[in-house]
Amino acid sequence: MNSGFESIAGSKRSLHVQVAREIARKILSGQLPQNSIIPSELELCEQFGVSRTALREAVKLLTSKGLLKSRPKVGTKVVERAYWNFLDSQLIEWMDGISDNDEFCSQFLGLRNAIEPEACALAARNATVEQRMKLSEIFEQMCDIANADVFDQVKWTSVDTQFHSLIFNSTGNVFYLPFGNILTTMFANFIHHSSTDGSTCIEEHRQIYSAIMAGNSDKARLASSTHLQAVKSKLPI
Amino acid sequence: MNSGFESIAGSKRSLHVQVAREIARKILSGQLPQNSIIPSELELCEQFGVSRTALREAVKLLTSKGLLKSRPKVGTKVVERAYWNFLDSQLIEWMDGISDNDEFCSQFLGLRNAIEPEACALAARNATVEQRMKLSEIFEQMCDIANADVFDQVKWTSVDTQFHSLIFNSTGNVFYLPFGNILTTMFANFIHHSSTDGSTCIEEHRQIYSAIMAGNSDKARLASSTHLQAVKSKLPI
DNA sequence: CACGCTAATTTGTATGATTTATTAATAGGG
DNA sequence: CCCTATTAATAAATCATACAAATTAGCGTG
DSSP states (O other), X not given: OOSSOOOOOSOSSOHHHHHHHHHHHHHHTTSSOTTOXXXXXXXXXXHHTOOHHHHHHHHHHHHHTTSEEEETTTEEEEOXXXXXXXXXXXXXXXXXXXXXXXXXXXXXXXXXXXXXXXXXXXXXXXXXXXXXXXXXXXXXXXXXXXXXXXXXXXXXXXXXXXXXXXXXXXXXXXXXXXXXXXXXXXXXXXXXXXXXXXXXXXXXXXXXXXXXXXXXXXXXXXXXXXXXXXXXXXSOO | OOSSOOOOOSOSXXXXXHHHHHHHXXXXXXXXXXXXXXXXXXXXXXXXXXXXXXXXXXXXXXXXXXXXXXXXXXXXXXXXGGGSOTTOHHHXXXXXXXXXXXXXXXXXXXXXXXHHHHHHHHHHHHOOHHHHHHHHHHHHHHHHHHHSSSOOHHHHHHXXXXXXXXXXXXXXXXXXXXXXXXXXXXXXXXXXXXXXXXXXXXXXXHHHHHXXXXXXXXXXXXXXXXXXXXXXXXXXO
16 A cells, blocks of 8 residues: 555445545544645545545545645645634544543533533523423433433433533524534544443433523523533543 | 526636535525425536536535535435534635624624633643743734724734634644634624724733733633623624 | 335446646746 | 746646436336
């Protein structure tokens, strides 16, 4: 293999996404340094064993995530890390195995710490009737799972994700919407709940839940902060 | 014109981006409803007057921003708003003129309120020596502009943007990085500073600046909060 | 009525030709 | 010898066309 790229012919998912993932991981890991020019389209086509169409769509995908920038004659360049969109779910998925998992989760918690208490406060004020009904429904499911004889970890992660996502969707603020998907991605790919999470967390969730339902934004903010502190104490770092 | 799409032949920037922008704006404005199937590739090619290559790259771009999803035989569908990535700078640019500007800025302030105080606190703790030097340099420029006889609004916006962006870059947390670009985009496209901002804000910025330089994270958080409160009071709503 | 097969439609991938934009080299003039 | 303008080379951008794959819908048969 001439320059570290492997052929990926014969796989399942959309071709250009696979190619994009491969290139992305080389960028994220630093194997392709920032500000460096990556090989020309034709070279990459050969190395990946795909057509220019597929490769170009992959490059476009990475460009839209801020990883690459291409100009005629000069070539395609890896842009600096400050421009990478780490708030893109797909990019986050691609980070799997690149950086230390615990550190990554810890940094994510650093984001949640900022955004979630405020999201809960906004949701307490702005959630629609439908959203409150839905939240109520989800919380009931949480209780059921927490009180069950055997703790179903998969189900817990699912409703936990739904619970927090719905809160972001209930803020009435478009800029909070994407955090629901980011959280979902992180829960699915990086954060692994322990089997005791359900029983220990249910009271914290109840605090958040009832504060939002009561429209008490200050209490909701506080309850969320408390919950995140508890989450932090469980981290290995 | 058969279904509301205009030909965009003969323009400046990259073709597929222009096409993507057109489609995106129709989605963002609701002209193309959520969950609806957009016309087939061939139809869109005709309506835009571009080749299938260009159109497909446009669709891929929108897919990566969570606006579209396409499957063979079924077609390309507008996904629901909850999945749109409003934390993507390009998408934010495309919002121009779509929603009420004041409301949009107000919602953005709702995001800054959550994220920026915490970012300042993290920067106070984690900024490297180089970043502190750079911040110091930028703050000096702010002072110069604020103290100048005639207030240069363009320069002020530029250094103000740099100041806040650098703080996000100094958090040592990858998830905070994108906010620098988002803020830059918002400042450039939506937020219009009044001519008195420089003189009135310089003290607030000094508080943030010196708290970060001193490594006092609590004070930095508080100073940022105070600053945002002042910004809020200037909003028309 | 149920099941499976076929056909039609739409996106996915491939390939080659042409156009455009940018750099770099080269020639001409001061 | 240096500076400027023109030109040539190059890599991405766009176009056009052909074929493959996937999925749905409809047909036909048991």
